[in-house]
Amino acid sequence: MSSYHINYLDALEAEAIYILRETAAQFENPALLFSGGKDSIVLVHLALKAFRPAKFPFPLLHIDTGHNFPETLQFRDNLISKIKERLIVRYVQDSIDKGRVKEETGKYASRNALQTVTLLDAISELQLDACIGGARRDEEKARAKERIFSVRDEFGQWEPRMQRPELWNLYNGKIRKGENVRVFPISNFTELDVWRYIEREGIELPSLYFTHERDVFERDGLWYPDSPYIHREPQETVVRKKVRFRTIGDMTCTAAVLSQADNVAAIIEELIKAETTERGSRLDDKRSEAAMEERKRGGYF
Amino acid sequence: MELLRFLTAGSVDDGKSTLIGRLLYDSRSLLRDQLEAIEKSSRKKGDDFLNLALATDGLKAEREQGITIDVAYKYFSTPKRKFIIADTPGHIQYTRNMVTGASTANLMVVLVDARNGVTEQTRRHSIIASLLAIPHLVVCINKMDLVGFSQERFEQIKEEFLQFSGKLNIKDITFIPISALQGDNVVNLSDNMPWYEGRSLLHYLEEVYIESDRNLQNPRFPVQYVIRPETAEYPDYRAYAGMVASGIFKQGDAILVLPAGFTTTITSIDFYGKQLPEAFAPQSVAIRLSDNLDIARGDVFVDAVNPPRIGQDILANVCWMSSDELRPGTVLILQQNTRRVKAKITEIVYKIEINTLDEIVGVGALKMNDIALVKIRTAAPVLLDDYKFNRATGSFILIDENTNLTAAAGVIRG
Ligand SMILES: Nc1nc2c(ncn2[C@@H]2O[C@H](COP(=O)(O)OP(=O)(O)O)[C@@H](O)[C@H]2O)c(=O)[nH]1
Numbered sequence: 001m002s003s004y005h006i007n008y009l010d011a012l013e014a015e016a017i018y019i020l021r022e023t024a025a026q027f028e029n030p031a032l033l034f035s036g037g038k039d040s041i042v043l044v045h046l047a048l049k050a051f052r053p054a055k056f057p058f059p060l061l062h063i064d065t066g067h068n069f070p071e072t073l074q075f076r077d078n079l080i081s082k083i084k085e086r087l088i089v090r091y092v093q094d095s096i097d098k099g100r101v102k103e104e105t106g107k108y109a110s111r112n113a114l115q116t117v118t119l120l121d122a123i124s125e126l127q128l129d130a131c132i133g134g135a136r137r138d139e140e141k142a143r144a145k146e147r148i149f150s151v152r153d154e155f156g157q158w159e160p161r162m163q164r165p166e167l168w169n170l171y172n173g174k175i176r177k178g179e180n181v182r183v184f185p186i187s188n189f190t191e192l193d194v195w196r197y198i199e200r201e202g203i204e205l206p207s208l209y210f211t212h213e214r215d216v217f218e219r220d221g222l223w224y225p226d227s228p229y230i231h232r233e234p235q236e237t238v239v240r241k242k243v244r245f246r247t248i249g250d251m252t253c254t255a256a257v258l259s260q261a262d263n264v265a266a267i268i269e270e271l272i273k274a275e276t277t278e279r280g281s282r283l284d285d286k287r288s289e290a291a292m293e294e295r296k297r298g299g300y301f
Numbered sequence: 302m303e304l305l306r307f308l309t310a311g312s313v314d315d316g317k318s319t320l321i322g323r324l325l326y327d328s329r330s331l332l333r334d335q336l337e338a339i340e341k342s343s344r345k346k347g348d349d350f351l352n353l354a355l356a357t358d359g360l361k362a363e364r365e366q367g368i369t370i371d372v373a374y375k376y377f378s379t380p381k382r383k384f385i386i387a388d389t390p391g392h393i394q395y396t397r398n399m400v401t402g403a404s405t406a407n408l409m410v411v412l413v414d415a416r417n418g419v420t421e422q423t424r425r426h427s428i429i430a431s432l433l434a435i436p437h438l439v440v441c442i443n444k445m446d447l448v449g450f451s452q453e454r455f456e457q458i459k460e461e462f463l464q465f466s467g468k469l470n471i472k473d474i475t476f477i478p479i480s481a482l483q484g485d486n487v488v489n490l491s492d493n494m495p496w497y498e499g500r501s502l503l504h505y506l507e508e509v510y511i512e513s514d515r516n517l518q519n520p521r522f523p524v525q526y527v528i529r530p531e532t533a534e535y536p537d538y539r540a541y542a543g544m545v546a547s548g549i550f551k552q553g554d555a556i557l558v559l560p561a562g563f564t565t566t567i568t569s570i571d572f573y574g575k576q577l578p579e580a581f582a583p584q585s586v587a588i589r590l591s592d593n594l595d596i597a598r599g600d601v602f603v604d605a606v607n608p609p610r611i612g613q614d615i616l617a618n619v620c621w622m623s624s625d626e627l628r629p630g631t632v633l634i635l636q637q638n639t640r641r642v643k644a645k646i647t648e649i650v651y652k653i654e655i656n657t658l659d660e661i662v663g664v665g666a667l668k669m670n671d672i673a674l675v676k677i678r679t680a681a682p683v684l685l686d687d688y689k690f691n692r693a694t695g696s697f698i699l700i701d702e703n704t705n706l707t708a709a710a711g712v713i714r715g
Contacts, residue, residue: 007302025525029521050571144374165710172705176470187374190378
């Protein structure tokens with residue numbers, strides 16, 4: 001019997017691969033949303049397991065806020081040349097130039113919210129019927145109720161009360177023209193599961209995830225990178241610290257944590273002892289308790 | 302470390318949210334910022350204690366109304382197991398949400414308020430567990446602090462429950478007296494109930510034997526997707542990708558391809574550049590065959606020696622989930638594993654009175670949340686595995702062709 005034992009990481013991996021294949025089979029024109037963060041890197045790894053030796057049946061789509069850490073873009077381009085898959089990039093800057101969105105100003109100015117418009121524009125331009133994303137249900141309360149196949153109306157909106165029941169592993173991806181589905185293959189991974197999976201699989205990550213010296217300043221108990229994209233108040237002084245990032249989204253809303261962890265095993269150890277969940281280091285969620293839910297309704301990933 | 306999926310059921314105020322909050326809190330799965338958010342909300346609501354129930358509330362509308370209306374998934378782990386909790390509402394008008402949570406669960410925790418004993422809701426939730434063939438049921442008799450931690454009361458409720466559960470299809474039932482609010486017997490055994498000789502709830506969840514919950518006897522492999530690189534390096538490679546739904550497949554096995562009915566042999570089981578000697582449920586792999594056959598998504602590989610029945614007439618229990626009524630004659634799309642076929646509901650044999658299991662004949666239409674035994678005629682053959690023995694292939698959903706909504710969950714009665 002014991003040889004048919006299934007470890008929890010194997011179970012999560014098998015489920016994610018199954019979901020990726022369902023997406024490929026049920027949709028005409030899917031794309032994998034690639035942010036350069038660890039969750040989307042894990043998605044790429046899972047897609048390799050799902051489809052090799054064939055090519056991915058979808059391109060990667062990066063919504064570039066223009067406020068990236070240079071390391072992220074470097075990593076993205078290396079990865080693409082290694083796996084030889086198609087990458088499509090759409091720029092928030094273009095949406096701003098076209099007057100589709102207005103740049104935020106002030107202390108908390110961020111392009112994180114603007115991404116939504118660029119993404120929705122890309123979805124209609126490329127006629128995508130499914131977008132695969134790396135969101136997880138443990139990230140946030142509103143995510144805890146997200147389906148694996150989450151249907152959005154033609155305005156990209158999520159209506160929590162209208163969600164389709166999702167039974168067994170029978171995913172219903174039938175939609176009308178103009179609607180699209182967000183697919184979340186790693187819904188059931190927690191942050192710790194992702195790290196343990198990265199460790200087990202030996203998945204490479206951008207250097208930002210590991211400790212390094214950086215110029216940072218403290219705000220609301222979090223450490224922000226000193227960068228031209230972040231408005232810094234005069235009293236917020238820049239210091240050099242050993243930090244690492246737990247998420248790497250838009251530079252303007254991603255804070256670092258003080259850390260000595262320079263490898264995956266050390267990060268896992270740190271996480272087990274951690275007192276703060278990863279979204280705690282994202283400014284955009286602190287704005288209000290229901291922040292994520294509001295953004296999701298509006299089409300945010 | 303294994304994965305255990307369970308669902309929690311109970312009527313409003315039985316202490317479900319408190320229990321989940323307690324499990325997350327005592328297993329240190331609530332982190333500082335989550336705790337801070339709970340403290341803040343607790344204060345805002347005027348509670349003078351840490352309201353652990355708030356850890357599980359999800360959507361804003363629900364927070365405002367103070368009730369749970371959907372299925373929320375929660376995660377925690379101990380060194381022994383990773384747990385996924387499906388937190389579902391208990392009201393009868395949310396039966397469909399409970400069915401959803403139950404469909405993937407190995408285990409259901411049913412909460413009973415020690416003061417009230419077994420109620421209509423307790424019976425309904427246990428009946429759903431039985432219909433969905435959840436292998437393990439844990440009856441947590443909660444609020445023991447409010448009945449003086451009385452052993453007599455505990456035994457009384459247990460007796461009451463066993464009297465009714467005899468007619469259910471649940472193999473494994475366990476009773477645990479707890480106080481979710483104070484933590485007695487949730488994670489640690491309670492000094493207040495020295496008479497209780499079993500395990501704490503968490504300890505039970507860590508230890509309950511779930512390996513045999515999977516069907517490893519009947520090989521079934523629904524084809525999901527065909528992998529054909531068509532590159533210079535792999536000009537003729539063709540593999541059938543999918544998840545093993547049940548049973549074990551070995552390289553060299555003779556298999557039957559359904560519904561077409563031809564036999565062939567497995568030449569290779571591929572996984573990310575490796576060849577595996579065998580694959581078992583629920584692994585995702587890709588299978589290559591000795592013959593070049595016309596095989597597509599929706600076909601199923603089964604063992605050639607002991608194949609399942611296939612056919613176009615299904616007898617099934619369905620839970621109707623749509624706000625439109627279901628009447629005999631309605632045509633829907635039936636999705637079974639990776640296969641979709643048109644299906645007509647030919648007869649509502651009887652509706653199941655979900656609080657008592659009574660059979661009500663002569664019902665003209667099903668409303669949302671109704672559970673009934675129905676006859677279905679499909680446009681093409683499907684597998685007819687009995688759900689009781691095979692949850693992975695004995696289940697299906699019905700999709701409304703006009704709205705594309707998932708309108709029903711069904712389980713085949715063999
Ligand atoms: N005395 C006592 N009260 C409890 C216990 N468990 C829950 N409660 C209280 O019962 C009420 C309902 O609990 P809640 O968890 O919100 O119930 P739910 O509706 O099932 O989620 C709350 O006031 C809890 O504090 C218990 O074990 N003992």
